[in-house]
Amino acid sequence: MTEGVVDTMTSRSGPGYDRDDPSLSAIMSERRQLINLAYRLLGSLAEAEDVVQETYARWYAMSDREQEAIEAPGAWLRKVAGRICLDLLGSARARRESYVGEWIPEPVPDRTEWMKPEGDPADRVTLDESVNMAFLVVLESMTPAERVAFILHDVFRYSFPEVAEIVGRTPGACRQLASSARRRVREAETPATPSAQQAGIVRDFKLAWEAKDIDALIGLLDPGVTATADGGGLVSARLLPVHGGDLVAQAFADIARVAPDLAILERTVNGQPGLVAQQDGVTVAVFAFEVAGDRIKHIWAVRNPEKLRPWTAG
Template structure:
């Protein structure tokens, strides 16, 4: 190894932490995640020097390899069970060692919900929604087309919404959405956090087109902070209630351009999940509807609420 091959220790540790996070989300087990990462590095060093030199993005190669190993561990136990449910893992509850940090960041509720989906669905959702991998990388790992992986991830999102959301009246949903808008307008983090479930989760879908958070945010305070940070820079950033998927949601505009659409899932009278769409491709219809003139007026809503600026 010459000096050009030396990698800063901070980058090395961050890389391993990233791979451990990927494996833990995929498998839900600390010990198995450690084994997967060890195997990933064994495969890396099993390459010839020439082979390693041809890899221009080692971290991407390592992540793809780790994801493939995880998927193999999920699929193998399922062969006699129709391919569903065999990927269940028992999670340790101790907080010792380096995994204590991960345990504090990962929603146990979400991990348990993922135990009920198929290995391919879990892989597609985790790699796309949690780690923000490109659609091509996800497809390579899962062994499906990009369109099929997108559908797999969509099914998981839909299932998570069903599991976390309890029936609520449109009036109650509308009231909570407006309360969220008002708390954001006041930049009141405490008030916003009080509207969220203690284990609330926020997902940020940038689609690899904007520098959005790669993973979900957990906990009412952290979700509140992330939303207020996202909505900073008033008055150019404005927020209004708007019909989103048939329920009251929020539309964020920056200089009149729709920059984000936020949908809310409710459980036990609080916001359980926040879904923030930042992907410009998915916002195209909001900014280019008939009669909008490209001004960002968005889809025709069932109702139009007041915004703040």
Template sequence: MNDDEFPNAGNDAETTEFLARRFESHRSRLHAVAHRMLGSVAEADDAVQEAWFRLSRSDTRQVDNLAGWLTTVVGRVCLDMLRSRRSRAEEPLETTAPAAVTAPGDPEQDALLADSVGVALLVVLQTLTPAERLAFVLHDLFAVPFEEIAAILGRTPVAVRQLASRARRRVRGAEAPDADLARQREVVDAFLAAAREGDLEGLVAVLDPDVLARTEAGVTAGAAAVARNAASFAGLARVARPALVNGASGLVVLVDGRVERALAFTFVRSRIAVLDIATDPERVSRLDVSLV
């Protein structure tokens, strides 16, 4: 019996133990797929756990290729989670760097992966549609054939190839976030000063043209729209304080010495490319905040 052949004992203890061992051998790869799809370690954990539940409830005698079967299941779970997130206009604040996992021996894939390790890829992936994201992650980073991705999406392989191509162009244009804290602080100070004065031109000057502003209520895209929203909160801006949020320059609003609202920025080309605004107490509590 090879590694992916299942014992013919039904769902007894031996089969369950065998499934658990085989699943664990694929866990790291499945987690890498889910993390790149979802941009969140916690959500990736949930997606992988759901894949295990589905495997444990399935008729494994019909599974010929466990690795492919599990990748398909995780892809579908992530797709459902992304679609649900978009319907609620939510995005995760968390953008941690994923571990490197890809198909071996393919220089083109390796080059793409080198660009993918870090926040830059996660930032640009969040601007893609769920279908584009699935097509790019599964094909370009994990070498899943277009035919298999087409079955997940319910589209033709040609349509999936086009989705991956569009996503690939956007990823190749992505730039690594600025890490210079001094320069970040200058941009944040300029943003805060302009917001306090309701200065639309000043706000637009420090925003990337394709900036994304994300809150629990929704997502706003584009410098003009984000600037208008920021200017409308001039009162809050007057009491906001500079802080390090998850290690980068950001802003917080304190109430009775407690962080009530946090603004986490991602900077590209010395401009604000992503603005995450957390007001939900649970989300705020998960942030690493240091006043400066």
């Protein structure tokens, strides 16, 4: 589903079609906004791409007259994309119940490290606080309606009447949904740690991990730290989260022992300092961190190769 639809739209020819048509340019210029919206709503870049393809397919399935009757095509596209995401979120809960192991949102790299072969800038997610891994994980705890109302209103600044058109509820109900979601976010928030300090702590963790220095690892971890891995049943990964500084430190030391050829690189993961593990130049894992004060509180390790496409060339 992710292949071919936009290529067809942007390369077709025929009566009345003009590659330089300004109306086409206006429609296609919405692509990045739609990718950003759908990724935040779904936590999956692959699914976000599918949503955008489907949204454009619905636009181009209309007749010229139907398209011309739409006063604000960009708003129409965003509304359709939001509704598709809402439907997908409902079915995603059932799919994730049968997912092998833990499901972690798909990590995205910094724009300078984007390795997706087609390299379309319109597919790149804008990195800000609304895509850090801790925030996306909190979003996963929300109902589909809460998540959509909150993201549309608090992140993308839609009015509640606009949100109501997408969610299919009254503006007042959408206001309550967003308020409930906001409360969940506040309850999960940790005091912000400056980015430079986070980077230093992640770097120290990398060095201690490479040295298999369990004491140093424990010193960098919050006593209540949780490490969660996502292999999706496609590669080896712990099926349940690991809790506690001693156990998490031991788990990473074990990885260093069984995979001595693992290259650990410092990278930006969802806009924050993170690590990437490579074997023979191929990315095999991406690690996102939540740092509270001077300790690491959460580690998310994405191993599922289907979620690592933007990190691997070729």
